[in-house]
Amino acid sequence: xxxxxxxxxxIQHHILSYLLSPRDIASLSTQCKTLHRLCDxxxxxxxxxxxxxxxxxxxxxxxxxxxxxxxxPVLGRYIRxxxxxxxxxxxxxxxxxxxxxxxxxxxMRLLRGAVKNAGLGELDLEGQVLxxxxxxxxxxxxYSGSFKMADKVFAPQALGALLVSVSPFLETMAMTPMATHxxxxxxxxxxxxxxYPLDYLLRSVNSNPTKQxxxxxxxxxxxxxxxxxxxxxxxxxxxxxxxxxxxxTICNLPSIESVRTDIVEEEENGLRxxxxxxxxxxxxxxxxxSISSSYLVSLICSCKTLKDLAYxxxxxxxxxxxxxxxxxxxxxxxxxxxxxxxxxxxxxxESYIYHFDPGVDEADAIEEFDTHEAVDDEGYGRNPPEGFRxxxxxxxxxxxxxxxxxGVGFLLYFAWGIDVTAADLGIEEGDAKHANTRxxxxxxxxxxxxxxxxxxxxxxxxxxxxxVIEELVEAVRAGRLKLEVVGVEEMIPNAENVDDPDGxxxxxxxxxxxxxxxxxxxxxxxxxx
Numbered sequence: 323x324x325x326x327x328x329x330x331x332x333i334q335h336h337i338l339s340y341l342l343s344p345r346d347i348a349s350l351s352t353q354c355k356t357l358h359r360l361c362d363x364x365x366x367x368x369x370x371x372x373x374x375x376x377x378x379x380x381x382x383x384x385x386x387x388x389x390x391x392x393x394x395p396v397l398g399r400y401i402r403x404x405x406x407x408x409x410x411x412x413x414x415x416x417x418x419x420x421x422x423x424x425x426x427x428x429x430m431r432l433l434r435g436a437v438k439n440a441g442l443g444e445l446d447l448e449g450q451v452l453x454x455x456x457x458x459x460x461x462x463x464x465y466s467g468s469f470k471m472a473d474k475v476f477a478p479q480a481l482g483a484l485l486v487s488v489s490p491f492l493e494t495m496a497m498t499p500m501a502t503h504x505x506x507x508x509x510x511x512x513x514x515x516x517x518y519p520l521d522y523l524l525r526s527v528n529s530n531p532t533k534q535x536x537x538x539x540x541x542x543x544x545x546x547x548x549x550x551x552x553x554x555x556x557x558x559x560x561x562x563x564x565x566x567x568x569x570x571t572i573c574n575l576p577s578i579e580s581v582r583t584d585i586v587e588e589e590e591n592g593l594r595x596x597x598x599x600x601x602x603x604x605x606x607x608x609x610x611x612s613i614s615s616s617y618l619v620s621l622i623c624s625c626k627t628l629k630d631l632a633y634x635x636x637x638x639x640x641x642x643x644x645x646x647x648x649x650x651x652x653x654x655x656x657x658x659x660x661x662x663x664x665x666x667x668x669x670x671x672e673s674y675i676y677h678f679d680p681g682v683d684e685a686d687a688i689e690e691f692d693t694h695e696a697v698d699d700e701g702y703g704r705n706p707p708e709g710f711r712x713x714x715x716x717x718x719x720x721x722x723x724x725x726x727x728x729g730v731g732f733l734l735y736f737a738w739g740i741d742v743t744a745a746d747l748g749i750e751e752g753d754a755k756h757a758n759t760r761x762x763x764x765x766x767x768x769x770x771x772x773x774x775x776x777x778x779x780x781x782x783x784x785x786x787x788x789x790v791i792e793e794l795v796e797a798v799r800a801g802r803l804k805l806e807v808v809g810v811e812e813m814i815p816n817a818e819n820v821d822d823p824d825g826x827x828x829x830x831x832x833x834x835x836x837x838x839x840x841x842x843x844x845x846x847x848x849x850x851x
Contacts, residue, residue, distance in 0.1 A: 327354065369400035374481050375407035376474035378459045384481045385423065385455065391488045392432040401489035405496040406482035407547060409474035411518060416476050418449065421456035433484075439536070440487035441526055442519060451519055454480035475518065483519040487537045496545040499568045500524065503593040524571040531574045531602075539576050544568075546583040558823035558830060560612045560638045561585050564592025566620070573601035573624070580605035580630070584833065585638055587612050588646070596624035598707040604663075605630040610637040610831045612819065614646035619656040623707055628660040634670035636817030637831025645819070648674040650732055651691040651740050655713040661720045668727040672778055673818040678731025680784045714741035716766065723768040727775035729816050730787060730809075737766035763794040764803060776809035778816040 347366065369391075374384045391398040425433075433452060437443055442451050454476045479500060486492060500521035527538045548563045563586050570593065572578055581603050601624040612635055622628060640646075648671055657664065672678055677687035695711070716739025717723075728736070738761045767774070781788060795810055797803040808814070820829045 366400045369397050371403040371405070372401060372485055373405045373407075374478045374485070375405075376409060376459065376478055381458060381477055381481060384485065388436075388481060388484055388488070389425075389429060389432070391485075392429075392436055395488065398488040399491055401485070401492055403494045403496075404482065404485055404489065404492060405547075406478055406498070406500075406520060408476075408478040408482075408498050408500065408520075410498070411475055411500065411502045411516075411521075414475075415516060416450050416454065418453045419457075421453065422458040423456040425456070436484050436488065440483055440523060441535075442483065442522065447517060451480050451483075454519070455484065479518050479520040483523045486520070486523060490536060491540050492538065493540055494543045494545075495541060496547055497568070498547045499564060500571065501567060503564050503567045503591070521571060524575075527576075528571055528574050531576050541572075541575055542577045542579040544572050544578070544581050546581065548583055548585050557832065558639055558820070558827075559641050560587035560610075562587045562589045562592075562641070564589040565608075566593040566596050569601070569603070569621075569624075570596065573603050575602075578602055580607070582607040583611070584609050585611060585831070587641065588614065588617055595620040598623050599626045599659075601625050602627075604628060607632040609634045610817075611635065612638070612640050612646060615648045615650070615652050617646075619652050622653070622656040623659060623710075625660070627663050628657075629663055630666040631657075631664065632666070632668040634668070634817050635674055636670070636819060637829070639820050639823045643821075645674050647694060649691055649694040650675055650735055652695055654715075654736060654740050655710060658713040658715050658719070661715060663722060664720055665722050666725045667720075667723060668725075668775075669732060670727070670729070670777060670817045672729025672732050672816045675729075675732065678729065678735070680787075715739055716742055718766050718768055720768045721770065723771055725773040726768075726771060727777065729777045730779040730791075733776060734761060734763075734787070734790065737761045737763055761790065763790055764797045767794075767803075767805070771805060773806045774808070775814065776807070777814045779809055780813050781810070 369387065372384060372387055374380055391401075430452075433455060434448070437448055437451050442448065454473075457473055457477045459473050459477065482497070486495075497520070501518050524538070527533075527535050546563075546565065546568050548561050563583075565583060565586055569581060572581065573596075586608060603625055604627050606621060606625070606628070607630075609632065611633070618633060622631065653669075657667070676682065677690060717726075717733075717736045719739075726733075776791070779787065779791060781791075791810060794803070795807060798805050798807055820826055823830055
């Protein structure tokens with residue numbers, strides 16, 4: 323029987339190309355000297371991850387890597403992660419000028435071919451894209467500030483687009499928003515049409531998910547960077563970002579699974595909603611952010627299938643000192659579209675829902691949730707999905723849910739359910755209609771739940787809650803319920819905004835790898851070598 327080392331070299335390389343995990347390739351390289359040479363781990367390490375940001379050194383490094391790949395295309399197969407940091411897109415046209423890189427005719431032919439292979443030649447802007455690639459942001463005293471502003475947008479995007487196009491096994495990306503929503507103030511002149519290279523590349527594939535492009539076929543995870551230029555942002559506050567526009571450029575890529583971001587506050591002039599069930603994204607993580615329930619509902623409802631949702635507030639101050647409206651009833655209605663697919667739910671938002679405070683009358687809270695539904699409908703593009711208001715159900719309807727992390731008030735409200743009768747929950751009619759603290763969690767939890775994290779529960783604070791929680795804990799102890807429960811013996815606090823960031827700087831959340839320029843080091847989701 324033929325062994326891998328006995329096959330022709332080109333066949334060996336072809337087989338190896340199907341191993342996407344660097345750890346698997348590293349293990350294979352230790353089997354024998356022949357496979358060690360074939361795997362070429364040192365070269366793979368060099369090309370595994372590429373970072374592009376608006377600085378001369380970064381652009382030079384990325385350009386040199388691109389030229390290496392164009393001269394030896396097999397190197398592009400090693401790239402698994404690309405990070406592109408570009409300045410926030412502005413509606414400014416690109417102005418061509420003298421190239422700052424000197425390259426030979428052979429390399430120029432390779433660049434032209436790469437631009438065409440990436441589909442950028444169809445823009446009728448091939449010359450502009452080539453000119454962007456040949457800029458180094460080395461201004462001296464001859465270039466104006468407008469050139470600098472444009473280069474921070476266009477040069478990283480052009481390099482990012484070309485590198486994506488030559489990386490067939492790219493799995494993860496981190497990127498700042500690559501285009502702006504076409505918004506203009508009433509009665510103002512239309513914003514000029516500007517084409518950004520990487521945005522165009524992403525949209526081209528996203529709008530044709532069944533077409534076999536030679537790139538972006540394996541991209542599964544995208545982190546949207548929400549701090550593109552630390553010099554112009556205050557680390558004490560959430561940062562306004564049009565999140566829906568970058569999501570709309572990746573939500574139908576062939577292998578897309580997840581999108582993640584942080585410190586988001588809604589952009590007033592951004593895209594206000596995503597189309598109902600228009601996205602193939604199944605996992606969403608948005609941490610340390612401050613958005614309204616209607617904004618989150620639009621994101622949830624945009625997914626055809628949702629398996630994993632994590633949303634948390636806190637760690638920054640809001641720019642206006644207030645809190646966005648967050649209605650748990652509307653969020654539950656949205657989640658009910660995914661009751662047969664959702665496996666992980668992590669909502670750390672209870673500090674935004676004061677109605678769950680022990681001192682607030684329960685009936686009044688329920689009435690206010692009902693009143694705010696109209697506000698949420700308006701936030702959802704004034705046109706919620708058909709049948710949205712008819713969605714009803716409770717926590718136990720989520721048949722595949724395995725892990726749940728949530729505030730105690732939200733948990734009990736969710737367990738009671740929305741628009742369900744006492745009979746639906748197996749509760750005697752004599753019990754108060756909205757007394758969610760009387761619900762039996764032992765029977766109200768999803769059938770396949772394995773892990774429950776309860777936030778904000780303080781034993782002895784609310785006797786009715788104590789009785790419900792103790793009943794659950796006793797069922798676990800007795801073995802009647804196979805479930806790991808945390809947050810009962812020791813309180814896990816709910817995340818909160820930092821209302822006085824100057825007086826409490828230690829409470830401010832900073833991204834991992836935060837440096838003097840305010841950038842975030844993206845944590846790769848793939849295995850390390």
